[in-house]
Amino acid sequence: MKKIQKIHLYEQVSEELQNYIQEKELKEGDKLPSVERLTEMFGVGRSSLREALRYLEANEVVRIENGKGVFVRDMDTFRFSGKIKIEVERNSLLATLDVRRALEGKAIELAAKRITPKQIKEIEACLNEYRRLKELGVSTSKIDFTFHQLVNKAAANPILESVLESFSVLYNKFFDMPLGNTKLFDATYPFHFTMFDAIKAHDVPGALSEFNKLMDSLEEIIKNYET
Amino acid sequence: MKKIQKIHLYEQVSEELQNYIQEKELKEGDKLPSVERLTEMFGVGRSSLREALRYLEANEVVRIENGKGVFVRDMDTFRFSGKIKIEVERNSLLATLDVRRALEGKAIELAAKRITPKQIKEIEACLNEYRRLKELGVSTSKIDFTFHQLVNKAAANPILESVLESFSVLYNKFFDMPLGNTKLFDATYPFHFTMFDAIKAHDVPGALSEFNKLMDSLEEIIKNYET
DNA sequence: ATGATTGACCTGTCTGATAGGTGAATAGGG
DNA sequence: CCCTATTCACCTATCAGACAGGTCAATCAT
Numbered sequence: 001m002k003k004i005q006k007i008h009l010y011e012q013v014s015e016e017l018q019n020y021i022q023e024k025e026l027k028e029g030d031k032l033p034s035v036e037r038l039t040e041m042f043g044v045g046r047s048s049l050r051e052a053l054r055y056l057e058a059n060e061v062v063r064i065e066n067g068k069g070v071f072v073r074d075m076d077t078f079r080f081s082g083k084i085k086i087e088v089e090r091n092s093l094l095a096t097l098d099v100r101r102a103l104e105g106k107a108i109e110l111a112a113k114r115i116t117p118k119q120i121k122e123i124e125a126c127l128n129e130y131r132r133l134k135e136l137g138v139s140t141s142k143i144d145f146t147f148h149q150l151v152n153k154a155a156a157n158p159i160l161e162s163v164l165e166s167f168s169v170l171y172n173k174f175f176d177m178p179l180g181n182t183k184l185f186d187a188t189y190p191f192h193f194t195m196f197d198a199i200k201a202h203d204v205p206g207a208l209s210e211f212n213k214l215m216d217s218l219e220e221i222i223k224n225y226e227t
Numbered sequence: 228m229k230k231i232q233k234i235h236l237y238e239q240v241s242e243e244l245q246n247y248i249q250e251k252e253l254k255e256g257d258k259l260p261s262v263e264r265l266t267e268m269f270g271v272g273r274s275s276l277r278e279a280l281r282y283l284e285a286n287e288v289v290r291i292e293n294g295k296g297v298f299v300r301d302m303d304t305f306r307f308s309g310k311i312k313i314e315v316e317r318n319s320l321l322a323t324l325d326v327r328r329a330l331e332g333k334a335i336e337l338a339a340k341r342i343t344p345k346q347i348k349e350i351e352a353c354l355n356e357y358r359r360l361k362e363l364g365v366s367t368s369k370i371d372f373t374f375h376q377l378v379n380k381a382a383a384n385p386i387l388e389s390v391l392e393s394f395s396v397l398y399n400k401f402f403d404m405p406l407g408n409t410k411l412f413d414a415t416y417p418f419h420f421t422m423f424d425a426i427k428a429h430d431v432p433g434a435l436s437e438f439n440k441l442m443d444s445l446e447e448i449i450k451n452y453e454t
Numbered sequence: 455a456t457g458a459t460t461g462a463c464c465t466g467t468c469t470g471a472t473a474g475g476t477g478a479a480t481a482g483g484g
Numbered sequence: 485c486c487c488t489a490t491t492c493a494c495c496t497a498t499c500a501g502a503c504a505g506g507t508c509a510a511t512c513a514t
Contacts, residue, residue, distance in 0.1 A: 045499040058285030067506030081308035082393035095386045106329030159322045166309035272468040294475030
């Protein structure tokens with residue numbers, strides 16, 4: 001008869017709790033009723049409630065502090081997440097490049113429009129360090145990351161910045177393993193400078209063009225990469 | 228004496244469990260020992276263990292099935308996540324639009340290149356339904372979402388799809404609250420058709436141009452929106 | 455006045471009991 | 485001998501009660 005009722009109690013409770021928070025318009029740091037009270041309110045046992053709380057804690061909705069109580073976390077912070085089945089093969093790498101093209105391309109476009117003199121100085125310093133390390137033959141992976149991060153910042157779009165940052169974690173994990181990445185850095189090295197010159201000159205199409213050349217060179221390497 | 232021991236039990240247990248999975252090299256779908264056994268193994272009570280399991284379940288490490296047992300989830304799945312401080316104001320909305328421009332623009336570009344006849348049929352059906360609902364004066368938010376999702380699928384890039392899907396959750400949450408969204412849907416309505424025509428014709432620049440018009444109209448509304 | 459003590463209020467954890475889901479072994483009818 | 489219905493072992497779901505220990509403020513003794 002009631003086959004539909006497959007929802008776990010802890011799940012219902014966790015939803016009810018979120019509703020409760022919304023309805024009461026609780027903000028960051030506000031205290032929820034004690035576990036005892038909550039069990040009465042929802043008419044469930046302690047364990048179910050505690051599991052619900054643990055679940056919400058894992059999802060960063062609440063924070064449980066021993067001896068104090070349960071507190072609401074910043075609800076205005078939006079958490080986005082997703083999962084990607086990783087298969088290290090050409091197609092996945094190329095797919096990742098497309099996403100990077102989209103996100104970083106937009107960042108570069110915005111950066112070329114809005115970069116400030118101060119940020120230009122910072123990136124120039126970064127590129128000088130990049131050149132120095134390159135000539136020394138040291139690993140440039142860290143300084144490369146810094147460079148892209150600075151450009152990302154210069155785009156002055158916090159949401160894009162956040163999305164791009166989360167993505168770059170994936171991106172790096174992806175590209176660290178397969179190909180010894182010195183090859184990649186060698187190929188893209190010169191474009192960092194030409195691209196930055198265009199950004200500095202607020203030349204949007206020029207910057208994008210250089211960025212696309214950079215990405216094309218990456219794409220070329222991957223396409224020619226035989227396992 | 229042992230003040231250092233501030234780590235919650237469930238936390239230790241959840242770490243131990245992850246170690247256990249790693250050491251035994253358990254793969255997706257493998258079954259963990261029963262709760263009873265695990266309590267013996269770790270020397271903790273059921274509640275602590277269950278809280279740990281709930282925690283891991285929230286983090287998509289395990290899956291608990293009633294009557295069956297606890298199973299390992301796909302460990303090769305990469306999870307990306309990030310948080311964004313939401314402030315519903317013009318600048319945040321505009322920033323969000325830029326990200327959508329980047330991600331969905333790329334999806335549309337790829338879709339225009341790679342869409343299959345079957346997918347064209349699906350989207351055509353979706354648009355017919357869209358038109359029908361529109362004429363009925365019913366809410367079109369759901370069908371609108373479906374349309375963009377289908378285009379997203381047609382791009383045939385699973386990683387882009389995943390990122391865009393996570394982002395769209397944020398996007399919708401963002402745009403649901405502030406402006407009564409009928410206004411938004413009215414403004415963007417015609418572009419769905421023109422854009423799709425271009426995609427159908429594999430006309431990449433045309434599709435992008437229509438998409439940008441769509442986004443421009445959104446941007447216009449937001450800019451003129453006074454609190 | 456100050457510092458230690460106590461007690462109210464909370465979370466942390468364990469345990470035994472009951473309910474109910476699942477699947478395989480098993481018993482019984484054809 | 486096969487097929488189906490029952491049973492049983494194994495598991496999770498959930499509850500209630502009990503005790504340990506953290507936290508904080510009011511209270512009490514010096």
